Amino acid sequence: MEIWVNPACSKCRTAVAALDEAGVDYTVRRYLDEPPTAEELAAVVSRLGLEPWDVARPKEAREAGLTAIPKDADHRTDWLEGLAAHPRAIQRPIITADDGTTVIARDPETLSRILAG
Template sequence: MEIWINPACSKCSSAVSLLDEAGAHYTVRRYLDEPPTAAELTGLLDRLALEPWDITRTGEPAAAGLGLAGWARDAATRTRWIDALAGHPELIQRPIITADDGTAVVARTPQAVRSILTTPPPGGPRADNSPT
């Protein structure tokens, strides 16, 4: 299991604490120091079953600088969004946990963190991956 964090983020600290309390084995990725590639983001989005705009922090100054508010949210602009996230990792929602079984979750709530620690029913989803 891997958790992508910004150490200055309280939600990231809370998620790490919950993983520790559960005795989970995980690695920490400080994604601002080790930004994901566009290919990694594409794979992550597939695991999350989300689109890039779903995990974009649109209130960040970089989002305003890029004019993200005016970008279309469709298949034709998907690559542009992914490239923006790869080039400006501060725009990526946090924390994100990727599990060894191929699932992933935007872990902004305790429930989302706990969902990645439990075994889902066969064929069932782990949790609502929607960022909050």
């Protein structure tokens, strides 16, 4: 299991604490220090069943100029590259289980689903 975190984020700290409490083996990726590539983001959004703009944090995406990019298939790569260049704009925490199940664990229900898997 891997979790992408920003240590300054309370939801990330909550998710890490829940993984610890559950005794789950996981790897932490501080995605601001080690940003995902556009290809890694493409794989994550595919597993989530979302588009890149769906995993963008509104304020940070706006500040990075990403919201000027159209939200359509022709600009999907632009979004992926933009998020890779501005990782602060990516929703967090993102957890990928060993079976490939991926969630954005911003609420207790989503977090419990990944732990139950």
